[in-house]
Amino acid sequence: MADYIIGIDIGGTTVKIGIIHNHGDILTKWEIPTNTTNAGKSIIDDIWHSLDQRLTEEAIDRSTILGIGVGAPGFIDVDTGFVFEAVNIGWKNVDLTDQLKAKSGLPVFLENDANVAVLGENWKGAGNQAKNVIAITLGTGVGGGIIANGSVVDGENGMAGEIGHMTIDPDGWPCNCGRRGCLETIVSATGIVRQAKQVITGNPTSKLAAFVQEYGEITTKDIFQLAGEGDTLSESIIQHTADILGMFIANMAVTLNPSKVLIGGGVSKAGGQLLKEIIAAFDRYALPRAAAVCDIRVAQLGNDAGMIGSAFLVKQKELNVKF
Numbered sequence: 611m612a613d614y615i616i617g618i619d620i621g622g623t624t625v626k627i628g629i630i631h632n633h634g635d636i637l638t639k640w641e642i643p644t645n646t647t648n649a650g651k652s653i654i655d656d657i658w659h660s661l662d663q664r665l666t667e668e669a670i671d672r673s674t675i676l677g678i679g680v681g682a683p684g685f686i687d688v689d690t691g692f693v694f695e696a697v698n699i700g701w702k703n704v705d706l707t708d709q710l711k712a713k714s715g716l717p718v719f720l721e722n723d724a725n726v727a728v729l730g731e732n733w734k735g736a737g738n739q740a741k742n743v744i745a746i747t748l749g750t751g752v753g754g755g756i757i758a759n760g761s762v763v764d765g766e767n768g769m770a771g772e773i774g775h776m777t778i779d780p781d782g783w784p785c786n787c788g789r790r791g792c793l794e795t796i797v798s799a800t801g802i803v804r805q806a807k808q809v810i811t812g813n814p815t816s817k818l819a820a821f822v823q824e825y826g827e828i829t830t831k832d833i834f835q836l837a838g839e840g841d842t843l844s845e846s847i848i849q850h851t852a853d854i855l856g857m858f859i860a861n862m863a864v865t866l867n868p869s870k871v872l873i874g875g876g877v878s879k880a881g882g883q884l885l886k887e888i889i890a891a892f893d894r895y896a897l898p899r900a901a902a903v904c905d906i907r908v909a910q911l912g913n914d915a916g917m918i919g920s921a922f923l924v925k926q927k928e929l930n931v932k933f
C-alpha cells in the first residue's frame with residue numbers, strides 16, 4: 611500500500627502543495643507563486659519542478675505515492691481532467707491532468723477547488739466524515755461544495771454546488787454572473803459592505819455613516835465590530851445576513867438533508883455572533899425533521915482544506931473510498 615498522496619490547490623496568487631500521509635496527516639506543505647503571465651503557461655511546470663525537488667529532498671520514492679490530486683478554479687471536466695477556462699489564472703483549454711501525468715508518471719485527478727475544499731473539511735476538519743454535507747464559503751464571493759451519499763456532487767456539467775448564484779432577490783443587486791440578486795450579492799464580504807452602504811444612504815446621521823465619513827471606507831470586520839459595540843444598524847445588517855443564510859440553508863436541508871453544514875471563509879472568522887444568528891434563523895425556517903439532524907458549524911482547516919481534500923480525491927478515485 612502506498613504511504614503518501616500529493617495534494618495540490620491552485621489559486622489565483624499561490625499554489626499550495628502538500629505531501630500527505632495516506633491517513634490524512636500532512637508530512638510537509640509549502641506554497642509557490644501562481645505565475646499568471648503568458649496565460650499561466652508555466653504553472654504546471656512550476657508545480658512539477660517544485661514537487662520533484664521536494665520529493666528528492668525528502669527521499670520519497672515515487673513507488674510510495676498513490677497519486678496526485680489537484681483542485682483548480684474555473685470550469686473543468688472532472689472525467690478528463692481538462693480545464694476549459696480559469697479566468698483568475700489565465701487558463702483556457704489546458705489539459706492539466708494529461709500534462710501532470712506525463713511529467714510525474716503518477717495517476718492524477720482534478721476537481722473544482724470548492725469541491726476539494728469540502729472533501730478536505732469532511733475528511734480531517736469540521737465535517738467529521740459525514741455522508742451528507744454542505745460547505746458554504748463566505749469570502750469576496752460565496753462558494754460551495756456538496757457531499758451527498760458519501761461523494762462530492764459534480765452534476766451534469768460541473769455546476770453543482772455553485773450556491774453563490776442561487777437567486778434570492780430577483781430585483782436585487784447585479785451579480786458578476788450577469789444576473790441579479792444572487793446569494794453572493796448579499797451575504798459575501800462585498801455584499802455585507804453593500805448592505806451597509808444602502809443603510810447609510812437611508813440613515814445619513816448614523817454611527818455607520820460617521821464611520822465611513824471618518825475612514826473613507828468600511829469593511830465587514832468594521833461592521834461586526836460596530837455591532838459588537840451595540841450599534842443597532844450594524845446589528846440589523848448582521849441579522850439580515852444571518853436571516854438570508856438561515857433561510858438558504860433551510861431550503862438546502864430539504865434538498866439534501868445534510869447532517870453537517872460547514873461555514874468557512876473570511877466572513878465566518880468575523881465572529882461567533884453570525885453563526886449563532888444563522889442557527890437561530892435556520893431553526894425558524896427549517897422543516898423540524900430536517901433540522902433535527904443538521905449541525906451548522908464553522909469550518910476548521912482554513913487554507914489547507916483544498917490541499918487535504920485534493921489528497922482525499924486520489925483516495926476516492928484510486929481506492930474507491932467513500933465517507
Ligand SMILES: [Zn+2]
Nearest residue numbers: 775785787792
Ligand atoms: Zn450570480
